[in-house]
Amino acid sequence: MAAESGRRVGVIGAGIVGLCAALWLQRDGHRVFLVEPGTPGEGASFGNAGCFNGSSVTPAGMPGVVKQVPRWLMDPLGPLALRWSYLPQILPYLVRFVRSATPEKVRAQARAMRPLVGPTVPLVRELAKMAGADTLVHQRGHLYVYRSAEALAKDGFAWALRRDNGVEVDEFDADELRQLEPSLSREYVRGLLVRENGHTSNPFGLVSAFVELFLRQGGEIVPARAFGFRLDGQRLTAIATDRGDQPADRAVICAGAYSKPLAASLGDRVPLETERGYHLMIRDPEIMPRIPTADADGKFVATPMDTGLRFAGTVELAGLDAPPNWRRSQILLAQGRRMLPGLAKEHAEERISMWMGHRPATPDSLPVIGPSRASPDVLYAFGHGHVGMTAAPMTGKIVADLVGGRAASIDIAPFAASRFG
Ligand SMILES: Cc1cc2nc3c(=O)[nH]c(=O)nc-3n(C[C@H](O)[C@H](O)[C@H](O)COP(=O)(O)OP(=O)(O)OC[C@H]3O[C@@H](n4cnc5c(N)ncnc54)[C@H](O)[C@@H]3O)c2cc1C
Structure with a gap:
């Protein structure tokens, strides 16, 4: 021994x-x-969104994802961007990605992920306690918000996968959502809260x-x-x-x-890619959600952090070496202001910071x-x-x-x- x-x-x-x-x-x-x-x-x-989400069992490549890609790519505010010059390099990865997105494979991926992510909050708390940093870890749940019942219905398979893997979910209508998180826009009419999820208010x-x-x-x-x-x-x-x-x-x-x-x-030979993601932070925001909140359609998260309000998300396929496209961060600001109408329409430059990072991604x-x-x-x-x-x-x-x-x-x-x- x-x-x-x-x-x-x-x-x-x-x-x-x-x-x-x-x-x-x-x-x-x-x-x-x-x-x-x-x-x-x-x-x-x-610079990530800081979420410790035990419910994160669904892969990026969900069934039907291919059908959504053209709409996302055409929309300048959309959650996905591709630098076309990078397409030849990433094509074999994308082929594998699409092949992994069958309902059967996705069910197996979710089953494999649940034991890896499920115990995240107690485990990170244990480490944070040892490090004297337990005040950086919170468990207020994670809220997913939708602008229509139809949009929620489109995510039905993802929610079924989470539930099938033991994730408990509370559903809220528009009025209940307003009471739960008053800072949110009235455009949102459905909210799903996963109470087991946690977050850190300062990943770095x-x-x-x-x-x-x-x-x-x-x-x-x-x-x-x-x-x-x-x-x-x-x-x-x-x-x-x-x-x-x-x-x-x-x-x-x-x-x-x-x-x-x-x-x-x-x-x-691992087909590892970077799914580049961005964040934008507002220091001393006029309003802050209490619970980390994901806009399910825009695919970004608003997280309350010690250093300000962080909007994080979006996927850009452009490899490890291309310079950041800060427009991707600015898009998050436009979306964030729509999510939280109490935010000012303008912010002084020194209150805003932006970041780009590389998610280490596999096709499955x-x-x-x-x-x-x-x-x-x-x-x-x-x-x-x-x-x-x-x-x-x-x-x-x-x-x-x-x-x-x-x-x-x-x-x-x-x-x-x-x-x-
Ligand atoms: C916008 C965005 C939001 C996200 N939100 C979340 C979230 O809310 N929740 C969540 O769970 N995940 C989230 N993620 C994903 C998460 O941030 C990453 O999966 C995670 O940080 C990866 O950690 P890592 O330690 O593998 O890599 P990294 O943090 O990138 O660390 C790798 C380290 O390896 C070093 N390195 C590289 N090459 C070498 C070498 N040859 N020799 C020695 N060292 C080397 C690098 O310098 C780096 O320090 C998000 C990601 C992004 C981009």
Whole structure:
């Protein structure tokens, strides 16, 4: 057992997933170092909507999604944008995405996701408590709002999937919705509240608190970029970085949207893409919803944060290197003002901030978790797409189980890299 707990483990990438893995590994008595070329927590984990939604079992590719794409692409305020020059590169991914969107496959995806995301609030609370950051985690539920009963009916399959997987939902009509969240526009006539869901009022603050705990517990941060692995047969000896080899008994790849070449170096061709997302924040907003609220049609979320009101969402397909298109953020402001009419029509520039980040996305919306093809000593924990905050606490636990030689506490077969052939 001593050998199982005293390993030197290198975690590549200091986002929410890497930090959760690192903390659970430390709890098992391993000597852990993080390999991170930037500031920990400044990747996708920085600017997201902050939701820890155990109900997030539905994939991005739902049945019928293809039919909606032309409407979304034509609408300048729509939730999806594609840089046409990127189409040839992303086409094989889109083909897989569409093939994954059958009702049968989507049911299986939801079944696989529920045990990964369901325990998110108690698990993140446990970590936040250890880090002295429990005031950053809240459980007020998550509200999904609709402008018509027809729009809600169109989402019927998604709600059935959630309910089939044990998610409890309370439904509100227009009057009840107004009492629940008075800041919302009267355009909304239906609201669905999932009480089990939670959120953080400061995603970067939460990751930073995890970093501080990690360092207090003897963890080390190597400021370097990993590019490969030194193997002796199947046994890992070191992580290769631009600052030299870092000796390690085990390695975990948590590099988010940048994980693809690292997996390829181990013989796994994972069709990982970036679904670029944006946020726009208003400091000292005139009005703030109490509960994180998703506009189901616009596909964006308004989250009350310690630093202001954050509108986050939209998907842009344009790869890792294209510069941000800040118009995507500004669209969120227009939509947000429509959602919350109490907001001013104009805001001084210094009260507004914008951000773009890379969701690490797979065509079937399932993450990649488990051992690599080349070595059981190198594990994958990336590709969490739209739900990386939510899925990180359980993913980290699974990593600790695998490094400790234990079976994972949930079925991780659906997350194997080998599913992509
Ligand atoms: C607009 C938007 C809203 C979102 N809202 C939510 C939400 O409400 N709830 C939710 O659950 N999820 C949400 N997400 C998704 C979530 O933010 C991501 O899934 C999650 O942050 C991914 O975490 P990560 O640790 O895998 O990646 P990241 O946070 O991106 O971290 C990866 C780290 O790896 C480092 N790295 C990269 N390459 C290397 C290398 N070669 N060597 C070493 N280090 C490397 C990077 O510098 C980075 O720090 C949202 C995303 C967006 C864009």
